[in-house]
Amino acid sequence: xxxxxxAPQIELASVSKSYGNGRLVVDALNLTVAKGEFITLLGSSxxxxxxxxxxxxxxxxxxxxxxxxxxxxxxxxxxxxxxIFQDPTLLPWRTVRQNVGLGLExxxxxxxxxxxxxxxxxxxxGLQHVADAYPRELSGGMKMRVSIxxxxxxxxxxxxxxxxxxxxxxxxxxxxxxxxxRLREEQNWTAVFVTHSVAEAVFLSTRIVILSxxxxxxxxxxxxxxxxxxTASLRASPEFGELALQVSRTLREATxx
Amino acid sequence: xxxxxTAFVNALIVFAALLLLWQLVLWVFRVQPFMLPSPWAxxxxxxxxxxxxxxxxxxxxxxxxxxxxxxxxxxVVIALVxxxxxxxxxxxxxxxxxxQTVPIIAVxxxxxxxxGAGTGAVTxxxxxISLAPVIANTTQGLVSVDENxxxxxxxHSASPRQLLFRLRLPNAVPSLFVGIRIASGIxxxxxxxxxxxxxxxxxxxxxxxxxxxxxxxxxxTDYLFALVLAATALGFGFxxxxxxxxxxFLHRWHESARGAETD
Numbered sequence: 001x002x003x004x005x006x007a008p009q010i011e012l013a014s015v016s017k018s019y020g021n022g023r024l025v026v027d028a029l030n031l032t033v034a035k036g037e038f039i040t041l042l043g044s045s046x047x048x049x050x051x052x053x054x055x056x057x058x059x060x061x062x063x064x065x066x067x068x069x070x071x072x073x074x075x076x077x078x079x080x081x082x083x084i085f086q087d088p089t090l091l092p093w094r095t096v097r098q099n100v101g102l103g104l105e106x107x108x109x110x111x112x113x114x115x116x117x118x119x120x121x122x123x124x125x126g127l128q129h130v131a132d133a134y135p136r137e138l139s140g141g142m143k144m145r146v147s148i149x150x151x152x153x154x155x156x157x158x159x160x161x162x163x164x165x166x167x168x169x170x171x172x173x174x175x176x177x178x179x180x181x182r183l184r185e186e187q188n189w190t191a192v193f194v195t196h197s198v199a200e201a202v203f204l205s206t207r208i209v210i211l212s213x214x215x216x217x218x219x220x221x222x223x224x225x226x227x228x229x230x231t232a233s234l235r236a237s238p239e240f241g242e243l244a245l246q247v248s249r250t251l252r253e254a255t256x257x
Numbered sequence: 258x259x260x261x262x263t264a265f266v267n268a269l270i271v272f273a274a275l276l277l278l279w280q281l282v283l284w285v286f287r288v289q290p291f292m293l294p295s296p297w298a299x300x301x302x303x304x305x306x307x308x309x310x311x312x313x314x315x316x317x318x319x320x321x322x323x324x325x326x327x328x329x330x331x332x333v334v335i336a337l338v339x340x341x342x343x344x345x346x347x348x349x350x351x352x353x354x355x356x357q358t359v360p361i362i363a364v365x366x367x368x369x370x371x372x373g374a375g376t377g378a379v380t381x382x383x384x385x386i387s388l389a390p391v392i393a394n395t396t397q398g399l400v401s402v403d404e405n406x407x408x409x410x411x412x413h414s415a416s417p418r419q420l421l422f423r424l425r426l427p428n429a430v431p432s433l434f435v436g437i438r439i440a441s442g443i444x445x446x447x448x449x450x451x452x453x454x455x456x457x458x459x460x461x462x463x464x465x466x467x468x469x470x471x472x473x474x475x476x477x478t479d480y481l482f483a484l485v486l487a488a489t490a491l492g493f494g495f496x497x498x499x500x501x502x503x504x505x506f507l508h509r510w511h512e513s514a515r516g517a518e519t520d
Contacts, residue, residue, distance in 0.1 A: 059408050083412045085405045093427045093510045106413040106423075134510040154413070 007071050009035045009158055009190040010056055015065035016215075017051055025051050027215035028065070035157075038184065038191045040205040042198065042247070044255045048216025049194040053160045056192060057083055069158065077158075079107075082151035084161040088143035090135040096146050097122065097131040103154040121149040124183070141172040148180070152187065159191045165200070177203050178232055185229050198251065202244045203230060210247070212254040219254035222247055294479035302479040303486070309461075309468070310480075314487050317464035320376055321448035321495065324383025325441055331384075332391030332440075333433065339392070340399035340425065357389035361447065365454040375457040379464065382451035387440035394436030398429030431511050434503040441499045445492040465491070 010033040017026040025048040033039050041049040054060040055067055058074030069077035082103070090099045101118040109117070122128045125145040135143055144164060151159060165173040177200055184191070195201055201208045205224045212219040226239060234240050276296045282288065283295055290298060303310065335353075339346050361382055372378045402425055410420050452466025463471065465488045472481040 057412060059411065078412060078414055081412065083409065085409070087403075087405060089403065089405045089409055091406070091424070091427070092512075093430070102409075103413045106410065106415045106419055136510060136512055 007035075008032045008068075009037070009070060010192070011066075011068040012052075012056075013066045015055060015062045015067060017048070017055060017060070018063050024215040026055070026062075027217050029216065029218060031209065031218065033190060033192065035190055036188060038193065038204055038206045040193045040195060040201040040208045041211060042195060042201045042208050042251060043211035043216070043219075044196060044213050044251075047211040047213035049211060050162050051216070053083070053162050053192060053194055056158075057081055057160055059083075079154075080157040082154055082156035082159050084147055084151045084159065084164045086163045086166055088135070088140075088147040090143060090146055090150075092135050095132050095134055096127060096138070099135065099146055100149045100153055102150055107154065117153055118149075121153050124152070124186075125149045125179070140168050141176060144168065144176060145179075148183070152183070152189075155187075156189055159189050161191065161193045163194050163196070166195070166197075173197075173200065174232065174235070180204065181230050198244050198248050199235070202226075202240060202247060203235065208247060210250050210254055220250050222250070291476045291478050294482060298479040299482040299486070302477070303483040306480055306483070310483060310487055312461060313463060313465045313468040313484070314491060316376065316462065317445075317448050317452065317466065317488070318491055318494075320379040320451070320464060321383055321444040321491070323380045324448065325387055325437075325444040325495075327380070327384045328387040328391050328440055328444070329433075329437060332388050332436065333395055335388075335392050336395035336399055336429070337421075339396040346396070346400075353389055353392050356385065356392075359385075361386050361450070362454065365451065369455045374455050375462070376464075378455035379448055379451040379466075382455060383444050383447040386447040387444045390439040390443070391433070391436040394432045394439070395429055398432030399425045402428050431507060434499070434507065438496075438499050438503065441495045442492065445488070445495050449488055 010031070012029050012031040015026060015029045016024065018024045029052065031039075041052055043049050051060070055062055056069060056074060058067075058078060067074055070080055074081075091102065094102070097118055100121055101114045104114045104117060119128070119131075122131050125148060127142065127145055127149065130138060130142065135146070138146070147164070165176050168176065181204065191204075193201075193204060202224060208222040208224060210219045210222065211217065222243075224243065226234060226243070279296055283293065294302075339349065364385070365378075365382060368378050368381055372381060406424060406428075407420070410424055415423070448464065449466040449469075452464040453470060456464050456467040458467060465484055469481060469484050469488075472478075472484060
C-alpha cells in the first residue's frame with residue numbers, strides 16, 4: 001500500500017482455524033488492511049468468510065497464526081470495533097431509539113450524552129420519524145438501518161459486516177449499498193464486508209478478496225479502482241460491468257477448483 | 258364493536274337455549290330435584306346463600322392466588338439458577354419433572370400431617386403443582402437467546418450482570434407468561450382439589466372444595482351447582498387476569514402477544 005508509514009488497521013499473519021471436530025475452515029490466511037480501506041471477502045458458502053470476521057473481532061480465537069487490530073490483540077481492540085450481523089439482531093423489547101443507544105449504554109455513557117448521540121445517528125440513517133417505534137413495526141431495510149446506526153453509535157474505527165443485506169430484496173439492497181457509501185464518505189472507518197454478491201462487492205470495495213472454499217484460502221485479491229464517491233449510476237457503466245465479469249469468473253474458478 | 262356485540266348476543270342466545278333444554282329434560286323425564294335441580298332453583302340457591310358462597314370463593318381465590326404468586330417467585334429464582342450452566346440444568350432438571358409427575362393427591366396426606374389442615378396446606382399444594390410449568394418455561398426463555406445477540410453484547414464488553422438483566426431476563430418474559438398462563442389454570446384446580454383433602458372444615462373457613470363436599474353430603478344439589486358455577490367463574494377470572502397481564506406487558510413489542518387483533 002502507498003501509506004506504508006501508517007500502522008495497518010488489521011494484520012492477519014498465517015492465520016489458521018480449525019473447529020473441535022478437526023475440520024480446517026481457514027488455512028494460513030495472510031491479509032493486511034490499511035486504515036480507511038473497504039475490504040470485501042467474497043466467496044461461496046463454506047469458505048470461512050464469516051469465520052474470518054469472528055477471528056478479527058476476537059469472538060473466536062485462531063488455532064495458529066497472529067492477528068493484530070490497530071496493533072492490539074482483537075480482544076483489546078474491541079472498543080474500536082463494531083460488528084453488524086446478517087440479521088439486524090435488534091432487541092424486540094426496545095424502541096428504535098433504545099436499540100441505537102444500546103452500545104453506548106453498555107459502555108456506560110450517561111443518559112443525556114446518549115440521547116444526543118442517538119438522535120444525530122437516527123437522523124444520519126433517516127429514521128428520526130420512527131424513533132419510538134418497536135422493531136416489529138419496521139420493514140427489513142429499516143431494521144438493518146437501525147442495526148447500522150447502533151454499530152456507528154460507538155464511533156468505531158473498524159466495521160465488520162457479515163452479509164448484512166443478504167436477506168433484503170435487490171432494490172433495497174442497492175439502496176443500502178449507496179447509503180453505506182455515503183456514510184463512509186462522512187465518517188472515516190475501515191470496513192471488512194462479507195458477501196457472496198459480486199455486484200455488491202464491486203460497488204462497495206477498495207479491494208476484493210476472493211476466497212476458495214474448504215478450507216478457506218485467499219485465491220486472489222482484486223483492487224477496485226473505480227472513482228469515489230460511487231453512486232447508483234456507476235452500476236450502468238462499462239468499467240463496472242467489466243470488473244464484475246472478471247470477479248465473477250475468478251470466483252467461479254475458485255469455487256469449482 | 259358491532260361484531261363484538263353480535264358475538265355477545267349470540268352467546269346469550271346459546272345460553273338461553275341451554276337453560277331451556279335443561280328445564281325441558283326435567284319436565285319430560287321427571288327428574289328428582291336432588292339429582293338435577295332446575296335452573297331456577299340453582300339461581301335461588303345462588304342468591305340466598307350468596308354471603309357463604311362469596312366467603313368460600315374468596316378463600317379459594319386467596320389459596321390459588323397465593324400458591325400461584327409463590328410459584329412464580331420461586332420458579333423464576335430456580336430458573337435463574339438453572340440458566341447459569343448446562344451442568345446445573347442436567348443435574349437438577351429431572352427433579353422438576355418429578356415435581357410435575359408426583360400425584361398431588363398421594364402427597365396431600367403427608368402435607369396434612371406436616372402443616373395441618375387449612376389454608377396453609379392448600380396454598381402449599383397449589384404452589385407445588387403450579388411450580389413446574391413456571392420453572393420449565395422461564396428456563397427455556399433464559400437459555401434460548403439468539404447467539405448473535407450474545408455476541409453483540411460481548412463486542413461491547415458487557416458484564417455478566419448486563420447480559421442477565423438487559424438480555425436474558427427480558428428475552429424470557431414471553432415464555433415466563435406462557436408458564437404463568439399454564440400455572441394459573443392448574444392453580445385453581447389444585448386449590449379446589451387440595452381443599453377436598455386438606456381444606457379447613459371449620460364453619461366459615463371452608464373454601465369451594467370443602468363447600469362442594471359438604472353440599473353433596475347434605476344433598477343440597479342446587480347449592481352444589483351454584484358452587485360449581487362459582488368455581489368455573491374463578492378459573493375463568495384467573496385466566497382472564499393472566500391474559501390481561503400478558504397483553505399489558507407484551508403487546509407493544511412481542512409478535513405473538515394476544516389481543517393484538519383488538520385494535
